[in-house]
Amino acid sequence: MLPTYSYALPTKSTEVMLMQEQGTKTYVDAVLKTHHRVIQVRTGLSFLVLSAQTAVFGHIIIFSTNPLLFSLCTSQHTEADFQARFKARPELEGLIAQMNQ
Template identity: 55%
Template sequence: MNPVLSKVSHVRHIGTLGHAFSLFRSSEFMPRTLIGGCSVISERHYKSMPTHGIGRFKHLLPKEAPKKKKEKVKMKQIKAATDTEYGVLNVSVSGYDMTLVEHYAQYIHNLCNRLHISVDESYALPTKTTEVMIMQDKSTKMYVDAVLKTYERVVQISQLSAMFCPIFLEVLLKNQPEGVQLSVKDHTEADYQARYKARPELEGLIAQMS
């Protein structure tokens, strides 16, 4: 036999044995299941793999700066009046009908925007509840006859011209709906505190803690 052909056949024999051995090793450690008398190899590599850390993504995001604690809302400095302009004015609208009060406050706000009057804020004050008590004839007991709720809205304006102020107030009074009260006054610190409801129980607990 030709020595060259014998070497080629020997190499092929070695390659065939190596391939068969690799198949045997791979099939030896794979789980087998019997389906209809036939052996089926099922590859389930994920069973032997750890699952901790799957789904975590926060380490991929850039680090954010620590959030600062919210500071208490402080009152803004009140602008002082000049010879030609008023300071900060509160245009207050109040009444028992919330719809009328809300619409009239919106009308005042839109009017200020059209007339280029600076509107600093527009907010609602806490609703006030008033109970109407009556006394029956020949009796000393009082009974609640009705409960009235007073709604109030404030449009805070500034830099209103002293010459233009009478015209502005005349327009507001002519368009004032029935049952709605209108008042215009200078903004003070007491008006700012009135925006928040008093919580005496919480204040008492804070005083005890401190």
């Protein structure tokens, strides 16, 4: 089972805020960083046949080489998943729109 395509999605940060016992001010207590990596193993019907047989071995390998806070999600790869890896740049899109006018 060899990956055919692999890429990382942008890192997402979530701030955990701490509120004082008296008052309304909040302070950042921790910043949680989430990393996603997409690995496309195989496309087509042959992947569906092989996935049931090799899923157990794949999970053992992945979980034995990664930290405890690791989660695995398997899903059909879509065009939206592919486009999610690109960072949105509204100012750049605006400049491109001005150039095309």
